[in-house]
Amino acid sequence: MKFAPIEDLFHIFDETAQILQDELSCTYLDALGETGENIFHGKVLQEEISELSQKRLMKHYQEFTLDKYQKEEIRKAYQLAILKGMKENIQPNHQMTPDAVGMFVSYLIGKFTHGQALLSMLDPAVGTGNLLYTILNYLTDKNITSYGVDVDETLIRLAYAGANLQEHEVHFFNQDSLEPLFIDPADVVVSDLPIGYYPNDLRASEYTLASDKGHSYAHHLFIEQSIMHLKDGGYTFFIVPNNLFLSEEAHKLNEFLKKHAHIQGLVQLPLSMFKNEQSAKSILILQKHKEGLQAPKEALLVQLPKLSDAARTKSIMDQIDTWFRQEKQVGK
Incomplete structure (x- = not known):
């Protein structure tokens, strides 16, 4: 380009x-x-x-x-x-998902929803819409109805203007995403999850993943809210910290996921994208339970190399293609 x-x-x-x-x-x-x-x-x-x-x-x-x-x-x-x-005007919640991550999430969504021409998609932490628009611009073979929710008025105004400029039809809601959402269940939920504590303990107490003491993890509540707003058999693509399953609340999250979803994959993003190992992230792919739906024999577990390393990147992409052929019968 x-x-x-x-x-x-x-x-x-x-x-x-x-x-x-x-x-x-x-x-x-x-x-x-x-x-x-x-x-x-x-x-x-x-x-x-x-x-x-x-x-x-x-x-x-x-x-x-x-x-x-x-x-x-x-x-x-x-x-x-x-x-x-x-x-x-730096604020901790004003951060944008890197383009390379958005493009790889788009690729994964395309693979997992192979054969689905019509999709509804929700981003419950839409921010400026950059992740959502990367996906919409990339998946041009699908007709996608999109929904974006964010509590920050400045960010959602930027997202709204961006949708108009790119001629994307997106329904926006300026509200706390952890309050009740009046949105129909979606085929796909995608989100670069907000990390940290949720200050509204009263609202948090209505969630299964609420902490037993002190503030609850906002990212855990977002996962629960997202799965509840997903169609049976629908997918989530969350950008999560690598230590998601190592926190003191991880046992609760594991129990919740066992009850409601199959872990389809965990793709670790290149460490070179992040300032340090502690801030490194992965893409967590879940599929909501549906009658007759089986968990994959093996989840897709890969660590992406530096994207500038063409040989290793090709090897990983071949590995991912093989997994899709074996688990989902999706060819190249």
Whole structure:
């Protein structure tokens, strides 16, 4: 892919966000969400903008037409602008799933849902939507109805603008994902799980995976909520810490999973992607129980090498293809 279109797009997003940031006295991220909406509608929606700034904004907006750029070019340029905004205003919950991870999750979803042309997909921690849009841009052979939930208003506004710019139909809910969700069960739940403690002990107490003392692990509650919002036989693709099954609450999580789901696989992401071994993550693939559905004879357990190591990466991909042929009768 040429970089020129991505650079051009980033320049449009960045310049116009800075103009709106100054005019509206807001953060860069909030201004980016506003400019995303303006670009989609092809006009300045904010009434309080000075005439000079309106003219400057419209000059940039007229350079953008949706059919001029590919969806992935729009996603990557928008992602770069979001990353710039996150550096200005760092918060622990403002983190983006790396592209390589999103692409590999897309590949796995394609393999596990082979033969399913229609899918419904839920991301209960959608954030800016980057993981979801990577999947939607990659799985172009499927018709996917998507749902995204996030408690953070800034992030969900960015996700909403990003969906419009890439012309993805996504239903967004700005709420605490661990409160009741009024969403039909999905074929696939995908999420880069928020890690940490959930502060609402009263709400947590309604979950099987609530801690017996102190705050509960938010990521455990997200796993339970996700499985409850999955169709029988549906799949989850969670990005989880490598030490998920080593914590003091792991026994409870194991019992819950035995009762409700089959572990289909655990794919350890390259350690080179992370600052240190403690922050390393894996992709956990679960399938919700369904009458007549058997657990795999062997779960898919692989450790991905550095993706720059072509020979080892090919060897692992061959190993994964073999597993799919043996367990799922899915050919190359």
